[in-house]
Amino acid sequence: MxxxxxxxxxxxxxxxxxxxxxxxxxxxxxxxxxxxxxxxxxxxxxxxxxxxxxxxxxxxxxxxxxxxxxxxxxxxxxxxxxxxxxxxxxxxxxxxxxxxxxxxxxxxxxxxxEACPALRLTLIQALAKEKRDLQALEAACEIGALRVVPWGAARSVSRWDGRAKQIKGREKWQNLAVSALKQSRQSRLAEVGEYVESGAGCADSGTGVSPSSRRGAGDENSVFAETRRIIAAEGRVFVLHESASERLSVLLRVISREAPHELGGELSGAGNLGAGNLGGTMEIAVVVGPEGGITEGELAGFRAMGAEIVLLGSSVLRCSTAGPVALAIIQATLGSW
CATH class of the missing domain: 2.40.240.20 (Hypothetical PUA domain-like; domain 1)
Structure with a gap:
């Protein structure tokens, strides 16, 4: 034990x-x-x-x-x-x-x-009601995510409006990441990234969300800027969506054949896993929307940044379970499991 x-x-x-x-x-x-x-x-x-x-x-x-x-x-x-x-x-x-x-x-x-994992997992999780985003965060960190990003999506009911609310929210997420570290007996604490939102053109009509309150897709604090950062560093971003035709498991098998042999292992020495400088690692991010789903405008924004829209499986999962399930599949296919 x-x-x-x-x-x-x-x-x-x-x-x-x-x-x-x-x-x-x-x-x-x-x-x-x-x-x-x-x-x-x-x-x-x-x-x-x-x-x-x-x-x-x-x-x-x-x-x-x-x-x-x-x-x-x-x-x-x-x-x-x-x-x-x-x-x-x-x-x-x-x-x-x-x-x-x-x-x-x-x-x-x-x-x-303990050597750094060669595969860096990131979860971009939309804020959700009934603490389902917290459930996803905790499970993701236990599975081995090194970074989690809180996302105020167009259809998110829960929101972190204002800097004070964002600070409080991130502290809550970070404390939960500490609990997950101890539960899973890991030595690395997952980073909680800055709170991000979608662009003004991504809001639904009838959602009660004012487009004027949105950050533009070009804003460095938008979810699309986060996506661009990962892809610019030769990472992959998978957006889970039930309308997708391509399965995540199929794409992972392709990556497994093309990726370096040591991807599922560890890096020796003290490599830098900081954003934009992966030190020989590969970053894979999973994007999970809120209960109401990801809007067509958001899907278009992710595609424009180079993200891939993928199907997890035939079952439609809650936002609290979709991300952890996807990360577990990635770990089993490419990671240390």
Missing amino acids: TRQVFLLAAPGLLGAVDVSASRGAIPDSGADSGWGAVRDSGGKAGGIGTRLMKLEAGTETRLTGAEAHHASVKRLRAGEVVDLVDGRGWRAGAELVGSGTDLRFRLVEAPRF
Whole structure:
């Protein structure tokens, strides 16, 4: 049985993430999973990956904030060994040597770097009601998505209007990504990208959504700009839609024949997985619309950027399950499964 995982990161990660700077550089962070700078409660720059890699076997460290609380409610006992990870690929076994409010861990081994996956999975998930977008996010991160992008689609009932709502929404998504990391015992924390919307010409009539509130397709914060970024870096973007004639599974078999032999493996060393610089990896993104579906205008926008409209299967799935199912198929066909 694998050991329980706890995230050892900069103070304030789980409650005071500076999401406006989440794509910045991290000093001495080893491999970059797409995450960037965070700030602790005192306003000092911190980040994922800046602590664990510098520790040695035999040294002691403490969990802070939400992670310390989680460890206490798990009722760990002195002598138990867990895995400490930093969200950037570093992992170390550590023994609990304190108890109660003094949760100290002594490293029983030197931190080791786990190679970067050669296949980078991204989920562009439309906001949805009844927390179905959160269900999709959590499952996607457990499956191995390294990036998730919240999308206010034309038919999304739930919306993140205003910067304050976007910051709060992204913090909620990031905290859920942390939970998924620990559940799946992974060492890399998925990045939550900037909130994106569709262009003005993509809104339906009769939806109650004002086209004037939409961002244009040329806006760098639009879902189409996100699509263009991935394809410009020689990635693939698959938009799931029931009207498509081409099956995702068929396209994946073609990619499997054409892709480098090592695509399903890992990259040695500390490659950079940051946006626009995949360091030898291949990025595949899956786009999932809201309950009301993706509009014809949005489909046209995705096609214009080079995305492929694909059919998942004969069944029509909810937006909470479609993305994770597609990512699981990709992992099984091209990835590490």
